[in-house]
Amino acid sequence: MKVVKSRIRENIKISNRIHRLTCxxxxxxxxxxxxxxxxxxxxxxxPRPISVNDSCDNTVTFLYRTEGKGxxxxxTLREDDELQLFGPLxxxxxxxxxxxxxxxxxxxxxIAPLLYLVKALGKxxxxxxxxxxxxxxxxxxxxxxxxxKTIVVTEDxxxxxxxxxxxxxxxxxxxxxxxxxxxIMMNKIVKNCLENNVKCxxxxxxxxACGMGVCLGCTVETKSGxxxxxxxxxxxxxxxxx
Amino acid sequence: MANLKINAMGLEFKNPVLTASGTxxxxxxxSEIYDVSILGGICSKGLTLNGRSGNTGIxxxxxxxxxxxSIGLQNPGVDSFIKHELPRMKSYNTIIAANxxxxxxxxxxxxxxxxxxTDVDLIELNISCPxxxxxxxxxxxxxxxxYDIVSKLRKICKKPLMVKLSPNAENISEMAIACEAAGxxxxxxxxxxxxxxxxxxxRRAVFDNIYAGLSGPCVKPIALRMVRDAAKSVKIPVCxxxxxxxxxxxxxxxxxxxxLVQIGTGNFIKPDxxxxxxxxxxxxxxxxxxxxxxEIRGII
Numbered sequence: 084m085k086v087v088k089s090r091i092r093e094n095i096k097i098s099n100r101i102h103r104l105t106c107x108x109x110x111x112x113x114x115x116x117x118x119x120x121x122x123x124x125x126x127x128x129x130p131r132p133i134s135v136n137d138s139c140d141n142t143v144t145f146l147y148r149t150e151g152k153g154x155x156x157x158x159t160l161r162e163d164d165e166l167q168l169f170g171p172l173x174x175x176x177x178x179x180x181x182x183x184x185x186x187x188x189x190x191x192x193x194i195a196p197l198l199y200l201v202k203a204l205g206k207x208x209x210x211x212x213x214x215x216x217x218x219x220x221x222x223x224x225x226x227x228x229x230x231x232k233t234i235v236v237t238e239d240x241x242x243x244x245x246x247x248x249x250x251x252x253x254x255x256x257x258x259x260x261x262x263x264x265x266x267i268m269m270n271k272i273v274k275n276c277l278e279n280n281v282k283c284x285x286x287x288x289x290x291x292a293c294g295m296g297v298c299l300g301c302t303v304e305t306k307s308g309x310x311x312x313x314x315x316x317x318x319x320x321x322x323x324x325x
Numbered sequence: 326m327a328n329l330k331i332n333a334m335g336l337e338f339k340n341p342v343l344t345a346s347g348t349x350x351x352x353x354x355x356s357e358i359y360d361v362s363i364l365g366g367i368c369s370k371g372l373t374l375n376g377r378s379g380n381t382g383i384x385x386x387x388x389x390x391x392x393x394x395s396i397g398l399q400n401p402g403v404d405s406f407i408k409h410e411l412p413r414m415k416s417y418n419t420i421i422a423a424n425x426x427x428x429x430x431x432x433x434x435x436x437x438x439x440x441x442x443t444d445v446d447l448i449e450l451n452i453s454c455p456x457x458x459x460x461x462x463x464x465x466x467x468x469x470x471x472y473d474i475v476s477k478l479r480k481i482c483k484k485p486l487m488v489k490l491s492p493n494a495e496n497i498s499e500m501a502i503a504c505e506a507a508g509x510x511x512x513x514x515x516x517x518x519x520x521x522x523x524x525x526x527x528r529r530a531v532f533d534n535i536y537a538g539l540s541g542p543c544v545k546p547i548a549l550r551m552v553r554d555a556a557k558s559v560k561i562p563v564c565x566x567x568x569x570x571x572x573x574x575x576x577x578x579x580x581x582x583x584x585l586v587q588i589g590t591g592n593f594i595k596p597d598x599x600x601x602x603x604x605x606x607x608x609x610x611x612x613x614x615x616x617x618x619x620e621i622r623g624i625i
Binding site: 084085086121125127128129130167169290291292293295296297298299300301302308309314 | 347348349350354355357358370378379383384385386387389390391392394396399541542590592593594595596597
């Protein structure tokens with residue numbers, strides 16, 4: 084991990100409130116890791132934790148949703164502007180020890196970090212993506228390029244299957260499930276995995292200040308006490324979580 | 326070349342820039358980014374006699390140029406610090422301060438006895454914790470209460486003792502005078518300001534504890550005023566902190582009377598803030614023809 088001023092190659096809106104930001108960065112990044120991003124002016128104080136969507140050719144790409152003043156300000160940056168990058172941070176998904184077939188399940192903006200994961204897993208992964216409706220669908224074609232099978236679910240059925248993504252996973256087919264998205268979705272996946280004796284890894288989102296394990300603001304309660312989402316996570320085995 | 330060395334509280338600091346408790350862990354994470362030995366000193370994460378798991382609910386909240394926190398002194402406890410953190414910290418070539426808090430006199434006694442037997446360089450006493458025997462009012466609000474605990478601890482403490490003052494004290498000058506009279510070797514200020522954030526949609530306080538501590542650039546003008554008030558009231562060295570983000574901010578604190586400073590929230594905004602500050606401080610002094618910070622200390 085390092086802190087650098089990075090030049091922006093691209094920062095464009097790709098879907099409803101979702102933007103793609105590509106910056107120059109040299110270094111190894113694991114799927115599931117994140118960076119702390121900050122504009123160089125003082126328009127907001129704390130850097131924003133944003134997960135890595137992709138990385139290649141000395142660049143790193145983030146997909147982020149404009150939620151508050153930080154991400155909204157970041158969305159105003161343009162090509163050749165600079166921003167402060169600190170990372171890569173966190174543990175990332177453990178992909179080296181995987182056996183058998185893996186289901187990768189994402190919901191909403193939690194889908195963003197899963198592309199880099201699926202690129203690393205290749206055809207070993209089936210992908211399940213949940214969106215609110217067709218207006219909020221993004222990144223599906225990219226997933227289709229790398230995954231064995233990509234299933235799209237929208238709550239209103241305006242694109243793909245209708246319902247909740249958690250209802251379309253045949254858990255028994257998989258050795259492992261890896262997921263990132265709304266907690267309500269991940270809770271259901273953790274429960275289903277437990278019932279079907281499937282290994283499950285979840286990537287958690289927490290409010291954080293430092294991103295490196297010192298402020299203790301992003302605590303996650305686990306069976307072995309408090310852990311830090313930024314340093315000990317953001318990816319946790321469901322067995323660790325309470 | 327400017328001389329940044331500071332002699333204070335019987336210790337030699339290689340420069341006046343320390344890192345503030347609660348913003349730097351025990352130095353390990355930052356040592357992955359830069360050589361932490363360049364610092365004047367490191368104040369440990371706030372310790373209590375026994376480990377604590379901290380507060381429930383939201384722990385952080387951003388405000389315009391500020392950060393509110395309600396971590397709740399999550400820490401491994403004094404014994405674990407001594408066994409697992411201090412040996413590594415002592416391998417850094419810098420002053421190591423153990424920040425110690427307590428909720429009753431006995432907590433402090435026990436903590437001091439244990440730290441006395443270590444090679445920690447300095448004890449920074451956190452008196453902003455609620456005193457369970459005084460209806461939960463913090464030790465650092467009334468100067469008579471602070472005098473009582475500091476004078477008792479001074480008698481048993483074998484290390485230099487720096488008392489960290491709360492800006493919530495009834496009168497900061499009287500508080501500084503009380504700590505000096507009780508035998509403190511130095512004082513540091515300001516700890517976070519007690520503050521409130523409200524979630525109007527949920528119609529409740531953001532934090533489970535209702536109030537939380539405010540830090541960051543928004544508190545700097547208040548911190549400067551309090552550092553000046555304190556520094557004018559006592560002869561012992563004052564370590565100033567509150568919203569320091571740059572070498573210019575450090576100069577302001579020195580001009581207000583500080584001998585040392587601490588970087589807190591700034592460590593979160595840019596992890597190598599302290600490195601920039603130490604480098605820029607030298608440059609500033611060279612450019613201004615300042616040979617020692619004594620020349621500008623307390624000139625306001």
